[in-house]
Amino acid sequence: MKLGLALRELHRAEKSLARDLLMVSDRHVVEHEIHHVARDLAGWSRDHVHALAVAGERYGLHLDDSPPDHSGPLAAVRRKLSELAGGRPEPGLLLLADLRRLHRKTAGVSLDWELLAQGAQAAKDTDLVELTARCHPRTLRQLTWTNAMLKTLSPQVLAS
Numbered sequence: 001m002k003l004g005l006a007l008r009e010l011h012r013a014e015k016s017l018a019r020d021l022l023m024v025s026d027r028h029v030v031e032h033e034i035h036h037v038a039r040d041l042a043g044w045s046r047d048h049v050h051a052l053a054v055a056g057e058r059y060g061l062h063l064d065d066s067p068p069d070h071s072g073p074l075a076a077v078r079r080k081l082s083e084l085a086g087g088r089p090e091p092g093l094l095l096l097a098d099l100r101r102l103h104r105k106t107a108g109v110s111l112d113w114e115l116l117a118q119g120a121q122a123a124k125d126t127d128l129v130e131l132t133a134r135c136h137p138r139t140l141r142q143l144t145w146t147n148a149m150l151k152t153l154s155p156q157v158l159a160s
């Protein structure tokens with residue numbers, strides 16, 4: 001059974017998504033909605049990382065259950081640069097690029113949840129099916145948010 005492999009990959013992807021959401025939050029601190037919502041969404045991914053680590057134990061996996069709670073040692077530098085560049089036009093392009101990256105990564109995480117759900121159903125692992133039913137909708141909401149932000153911000157940034 002290869003569910004352990006799917007769990008490991010999804011754990012890695014959720015951890016990476018949490019870190020990227022925190023980096024975007026730090027990089028765009030002057031965009032208050034981006035800053036605060038990205039932090040909230042990173043919290044969802046951190047919850048998923050923990051839940052996947054617990055689920056992985058049943059498959060003999062030892063996954064790190066301490067998800068990132070900050071975007072790394074350069075977080076303060078990213079926040080300060082965001083504040084300093086807040087009035088310039090280039091941060092809008094950087095924000096679009098960051099949102100595009102987040103959208104693609106979140107789509108990949110969503111796909112991984114779907115694969116895990118299908119595998120769990122085939123293996124008749126009800127605990128894993130319940131985990132995917134609980135977590136995948138949050139990932140879909142993360143995906144909806146990035147899409148909405150891209151649709152909202154792209155006209156302003158690209159037409160200016």
